[in-house]
Amino acid sequence: MVGGTLFSKRVPLTSQEFLEVWNLFLKKVPNKMGMRIFLRSLRNLGRSRVRSFLTVLGVSIGIYAMVVMGALAEYLHHMVEATKVYVGGVVHLVTKTDRRGENPGVSRQELERIEALEEVEMVSPFLVLLLDGFNLEERPLSLFTPQFLVGGLDPRMLRSGAQGIRLVEGRWLREGDDYAALVTRRLLRKRHLRLGGKVKIRHKFYTIVGVIDVPSLPTVPDAFVPYQRLRSDFERPSARFVEGLLEKELGPSLWMLASLVFFSRQGNLFLDRLAFSLSSKILDYYDRQDLLCVSSEDMGRGVDIFSWFSVLKLRSFSECVSPEEFARYLRKQLELSLYGNIDPFFLAKPFFFASFFPRDASGFREGLKVKIARRIIHGIYGRYYPYYILPKRGSDLSQLIEKVRKIAPKAAVVPPKKLVAEVERAMMLFTLIMVCVGLISSVVAGLLIINTLVMSILERKREIGIKKAIGASNLQIVGEFLSESALIGLFGGGIGVVLGVLSIWLANPWISSLMETGHTIFRITPRLVVGVFVFALVLSCLAGMYPAYKAARLDPVETLRNL
Template sequence: MFDLIIRNITNRKVRSALTICGIALGIFAVIVMGAMSENFHQTFERSMSVTSDKIRVFAESGVFGGGLTDDKVSDVLRVAGVKDAYGLLMTTFDEDKMGMTGKQILGVPPEKSSVALNPVELKAGRFLNPGDSYSVVVGNNIKREYGLETGSKFEIHDKYFTVVGILDYTGSIFDNAVIIPLETAQDLYNVGDSVSYIFAVPDERVDAEMLSKRIELSVKGTSTLSPGELEVQAKQSFMIFSVITISSGLLAAIIGGLCVMNTMLMSVAERTREFGILKAIGAETRDILLLTLGEASFMGLLGGILGIIVGVGAVYIMNAWLETTRIVLFLITPRLLIIAMVFALLIGALSGLYPAYRASKMSPMEALKHA
């Protein structure tokens, strides 16, 4: 039967090639959009892992709305159940590059730098130490872009900092982070004693969700985000992003499926006599069904392989091109490749169901008479 499938596909080379390319285009879209979704998911999860055990405390007006000062850190520390608390100042290094892929300046109390960045490990050097003023710890991408090593000089707002540490690659926002002492960051950006947010670390046996509410009630002018709430928000954000990106790819793939159905319907109409002869010499309805369905599935397989090869190649080319800006937007994972291939096979098989059903229901006498 496989010989018949190959023969029937190759007998109509142009039509089959266009159909396979239609499926490939759909799978290409699934790979590209899916790779963007996979990268977003990995980046968010790795970024969250650094602060998954901490409660975030914001000003009621939000992260960039002001209102949080060093005094609020002391207020948070006085709340029962809080083991530790410290403020951080966050701003963008490049004003024209906002968001998760842009470079971030992170002002951290030097004595808390290793705690604040845990579990991120150092590739070289050390974390900030008490007494540091113009010392800096940089993420892996910053190190690569500027060719930095420990001891190198790094300019931020016309001030020169000495690189004392380089973070190991994490696949998170910390790869693009520039960590400097909090007081230095406050002076550099003329914000007084303001901080963007406060991290509160719960005592070991204290429920973080309950403590989060207690901080919000005890410290006026603040709102909190517990680890559980953060996880819910992250999952919602990821779900929305995934639906948008994957839907775009699926739409293209469905169009490819319609191409398969159209090709198979035309093939069935043209091969009426062939199906009549096959049935006349003893072929069963199941044989005709499997033959037609096999052709559609095989085209789906070829389209899937082609789409994956082109999609993966395009992703690597785009990542290589974006590497000059130290931005990675796409991530190919085994899960994505498996999903794409299964989807390609399903497109072929489902698109061939109706044409296969029509072919299998042909009467031998009617088919021969029609021919």
């Protein structure tokens, strides 16, 4: 008899020698919970170490891919749940563009009527800006990665908790707070801030009065300030910029618009050119100021599923409105600034013209310039920003939405269920893609296992024939090959899961360092680790069923005859 270890090199054995070795092996191994089966399977896999190693490697690569894709799917699932918390408690109201390309906005009277509804707790405008802006020279990727955002919101909306915003330390914003801010713990940690200290927002310093937790979404701001303060800080430089544009475009002749230029065809053409020139320059200014908005088309559809780490795609201002549409809006604002609701052709009446013509041309010019600039800027804020409607508890949401649509028929009303449904649909698409990738990996791994075991059957026909000749049942033969395939799944699945978890554990800090906000795109959960590992075992057992059946069907007489 030839001795050796379990993984010793194969040597030819006679039938009698093999029988002696096999019986001795079974007698020496303790009969404990499949220990004999485990060692027997380990010995059989060790007969062809290179082939077994390559099979285990192939399975581990497939399982590794499933862990990575599953971690991405877990992050997307987390985004869905966070979105439900953030948008599930409020109704979104946003202005929309009509067929003529005009956006009439939501008037103050309409907002007051909406807030007066018995189903409405409150209505709050919402403004989102970049906390710092883009610094492309130092951080070229900042244009394509999430940045810290600051949100302007009514303090009452923040205190309501309707959007999953929770106070951790300090106090809430109050009515009358000026330069006060709530910040997240993530922003505190990243910027080395503290409660009671100062945070720089849009080139101004705000006092940190509270620390909050918010749903972990890249589109949720990490700082909140009173809406009116943020709007005012952003509006004032914008108004000064528009005033400078008017001064540059028209100069001292600006005052003549009110009395002369509208009375002719040339005057109308001049006004058209002025509006279009202002349109392109103002849009460019807002883009350079890093103004972000959600377009009415996106709000109407619900969600842009291909945006980077976003639930609602935040666009630049020029992406939300075309220069032509904005020029039409500016022309109307110029007319309203000059004449209000008065037909300008009435100014041709001699008695009216005499009383309208200004005595102090410079004072009139300055006042008109400020008036036009304020109307333009106020119109922008009233037209292109969303509003949050907080329903009262127990109110009929469908009835509320119907009433809001009647009050503001030219605005888009987006119920929370629609936003959540769109997010779930988007995530389902990504999940389907990842399932397909996982299935491909599974098929490849299964084929590797089948190939390895079929080759093993061809090499071990004599051994199988002897076992069946001395009384081994078909069930025992099947169990032997299934145990080998399960062992391949155990090793391959274990290695793949460990490598996947380890690589994500190492990659997450690196990805987080690339993101200004510290977000990652992978999420490891216990159910993912356990699920993938169990899947590897089940897959290997399923793949081993055909070779096991093939081995059990071998005829011992025919097998021994060919020895």
